[in-house]
Amino acid sequence: MRPAGRGERDSLYFTYPTFEAPSGAARAGLTGRAPVVIVGAGPVGMLAALELARHGIASVLLEARDTFNDGSRAICVARQSFRILESVGAVAPFLDKALGWTTGRSFYRGRQVLEFAMPDSADEKYRPMYNIQQQFIEQYLWEAISRSPLIEMRWCSRVTGIADITGGLRLTVEDTQEGYAMEADWVIAADGARSPVRSLRGLRLAGQNFEGRYVIADVQMRHDYPTIRRALFDPDCRRGGTVLVHRQPDDIWRIDYQLAEGESEAEALREERVRASVAALLAELGHEGPWELEWWSVYSANTLALEDYRDGRVFFAGDSAHIVPIFGVRGLNNGLADAQNIGWKLARVLQGRAGAALLDSYSPERRGATLDVFANATRSARFMTPPGPGWALMRDAALNLALSHPFAGELANPRQMTPYTYADSPVVLPDDPGFDGGPVPGAVLPDAALEGGFLSERLGPGFTLVTCAPALAEAMAGEVEAVLIPPGSGAALLLRAGPRSAYLVRPDGHIAARVHDATAEDIRTALALSGCARQGEPA
Amino acid sequence: MSPADLEAVYEDLAETLDAMTEAQRPVFLAKLALLMAEALGDAGAVRGYIAAAVQNLDA
Numbered sequence: 001m002r003p004a005g006r007g008e009r010d011s012l013y014f015t016y017p018t019f020e021a022p023s024g025a026a027r028a029g030l031t032g033r034a035p036v037v038i039v040g041a042g043p044v045g046m047l048a049a050l051e052l053a054r055h056g057i058a059s060v061l062l063e064a065r066d067t068f069n070d071g072s073r074a075i076c077v078a079r080q081s082f083r084i085l086e087s088v089g090a091v092a093p094f095l096d097k098a099l100g101w102t103t104g105r106s107f108y109r110g111r112q113v114l115e116f117a118m119p120d121s122a123d124e125k126y127r128p129m130y131n132i133q134q135q136f137i138e139q140y141l142w143e144a145i146s147r148s149p150l151i152e153m154r155w156c157s158r159v160t161g162i163a164d165i166t167g168g169l170r171l172t173v174e175d176t177q178e179g180y181a182m183e184a185d186w187v188i189a190a191d192g193a194r195s196p197v198r199s200l201r202g203l204r205l206a207g208q209n210f211e212g213r214y215v216i217a218d219v220q221m222r223h224d225y226p227t228i229r230r231a232l233f234d235p236d237c238r239r240g241g242t243v244l245v246h247r248q249p250d251d252i253w254r255i256d257y258q259l260a261e262g263e264s265e266a267e268a269l270r271e272e273r274v275r276a277s278v279a280a281l282l283a284e285l286g287h288e289g290p291w292e293l294e295w296w297s298v299y300s301a302n303t304l305a306l307e308d309y310r311d312g313r314v315f316f317a318g319d320s321a322h323i324v325p326i327f328g329v330r331g332l333n334n335g336l337a338d339a340q341n342i343g344w345k346l347a348r349v350l351q352g353r354a355g356a357a358l359l360d361s362y363s364p365e366r367r368g369a370t371l372d373v374f375a376n377a378t379r380s381a382r383f384m385t386p387p388g389p390g391w392a393l394m395r396d397a398a399l400n401l402a403l404s405h406p407f408a409g410e411l412a413n414p415r416q417m418t419p420y421t422y423a424d425s426p427v428v429l430p431d432d433p434g435f436d437g438g439p440v441p442g443a444v445l446p447d448a449a450l451e452g453g454f455l456s457e458r459l460g461p462g463f464t465l466v467t468c469a470p471a472l473a474e475a476m477a478g479e480v481e482a483v484l485i486p487p488g489s490g491a492a493l494l495l496r497a498g499p500r501s502a503y504l505v506r507p508d509g510h511i512a513a514r515v516h517d518a519t520a521e522d523i524r525t526a527l528a529l530s531g532c533a534r535q536g537e538p539a
Numbered sequence: 540m541s542p543a544d545l546e547a548v549y550e551d552l553a554e555t556l557d558a559m560t561e562a563q564r565p566v567f568l569a570k571l572a573l574l575m576a577e578a579l580g581d582a583g584a585v586r587g588y589i590a591a592a593v594q595n596l597d598a
């Protein structure tokens with residue numbers, strides 16, 4: 001919502017473009033069959049299209065709206081998402097605009113009880129987290145899409161029907177003209193939390209609704225505080241509640257605050273009420289200058305997901321498949337990882353380089369990541385919004401104790417997560433016990449400084465062999481790209497790699513397998529199992 | 540700990556609890572539990588004590 005007198009797109013800092021449905025000569029090609037149709041051009045749908053294009057697969061992207069979304073929404077973009085953005089060639093404008101951060105501070109009744117830093121080092125190309133408004137995320141992804149000849153974007157095009165046909169799907173599309181039907185081999189439904197495709201397929205999200213509801217309000221102001229996430233527990237301006245404050249680009253500040261028990265949503269969303277809440281908080285933060293209200297909305301802490309992210313030839317990705325509480329900052333980040341995961345797998349299957357079984361690994365891997373978020377989110381939700389008197393007492397006791405004893409403040413540490421490890425995936429190999437530590441199969445390959453750059457930059461769009469053994473790389477030439485790391489280098493130490501060790505890294509940067517004393521035959525077997533590669537095909 | 544030591548702790552707790560408001564008492568006891576748990580440094584033992592203290596509450 002926006003203040004009275006301002007339209008939905010009257011932003012203080014963002015200029016909304018207006019797009020049109022395909023017209024004129026372009027309409028002749030609308031009914032052709034596409035290998036992949038993506039429904040919804042939110043960040044997740046756009047990323048899926050870019051990932052497919054990265055692997056040479058064409059797609060059609062259908063979006064009901066005529067512009068980017070209405071407000072800042074998901075503002076925290078994690079390190080792994082920046083790697084994903086880099087891999088699809090879209091990261092440059094994000095690095096220019098976004099505010100990187102590592103530190104969080106928690107306060108109890110105005111006094112600091114915790115300062116935490118997320119892991120960061122000279123071995124990391126990207127910071128652990130960046131703040132940037134979702135409109136910019138969508139704009140920058142859109143700019144990358146418009147550079148790609150493989151992606152056909154259709155705005156103002158709403159999917160209203162989807163039916164199974166032999167070897168594919170038939171979609172009904174309504175647009176500003178007469179509408180049409182088209183066919184696709186596969187569909188990625190990235191159509192958001194209220195996913196019409198999900199309803200059309202007769203599927204429902206299952207899980208829990210939490211009590212905690214938050215108003216999220218953006219204000220524009222000159223406010224002198226670094227990019228540090230602030231969590232205020234039990235502040236004077238909102239006794240018994242929790243407030244989060246985040247800095248965003250363009251002097252925009254995000255203020256999330258919890259609705260009081262019994263406070264109605266309609267009441268909390270009234271402009272005067274939002275203004276009063278913001279004013280009281282700013283007074284408490286010591287902000288004396290002017291401020292302008294930009295946009296506000298309400299958000300509740302749900303943990304809901306589909307039982308299976310695949311329904312025949314339809315794959316669900318992003319909010320259509322899962323809804324997670326905002327303080328885990330995983331909604332968007334996990335959605336981008338979904339898109340990347342299904343993107344490379346579909347590409348390999350469509351190119352005949354992998355058997356269709358590879359697609360069966362999408363749901364277990366990505367749904368596992370969601371369930372992991374649920375476990376963590378439940379933990380932070382209980383701290384932010386204690387579900388019972390016992391939880392409330394222990395929370396208050398911990399915060400109170402933290403005023404004198406820092407160890408208790410750690411209970412307020414949100415422990416923003418690292419990417420999920422696909423330990424139980426059908427396409428990840430069991431670990432080799434020969435390794436003494438280091439990253440396990442299923443985990444994201446950690447980044448490392450390497451020869452003036454970073455290891456992550458050297459990973460190819462396909463599978464990559466990371467090894468200290470030149471002979472192995474040579475033996476596998478033509479079958480898989482290799483990155484040689486010098487024995488004894490920082491990267492080798494991080495990977496606990498010996499002179500003949502090898503890591504096989506997937507197109508999404510996750511480790512498919514590792515072998516401490518590897519032979520070419522080991523790598524071939526791992527490739528076959530992890531990519532479901534057909535014999536004799538290059539990876 | 541000798542019986543006299545335990546008695547001294549008992550008295551200190553009683554006097555400290557008496558000197559605060561009713562609302563502060565549970566918070567104080569919960570803080571104390573966390574503090575002692577941290578000092579003990581043995582989560583298994585602490586959870587054993589939690590289970591022990593729950594016994595007979597409605598005796």
Ligand SMILES: Cc1cc2nc3c(=O)[nH]c(=O)nc-3n(C[C@H](O)[C@H](O)[C@H](O)COP(=O)(O)OP(=O)(O)OC[C@H]3O[C@@H](n4cnc5c(N)ncnc54)[C@H](O)[C@@H]3O)c2cc1C
Nearest residue numbers: 040042043044064073074158159191192297318319331332
């Ligand atoms: C008010 C609000 C506040 C939020 N705040 C936060 C936050 O603070 N932090 C956080 O991490 N996350 C937040 N989120 C969640 C975050 O915005 C989502 O996780 C993220 O946008 C998911 O991206 P998506 O691409 O899956 O879905 P969306 O961004 O919802 O995109 C779905 C797209 O599909 C289109 N679509 C829908 N139906 C059809 C159809 N039939 N045909 C064609 N297109 C269709 C829609 O128009 C939309 O563009 C918030 C969400 C909302 C709604």
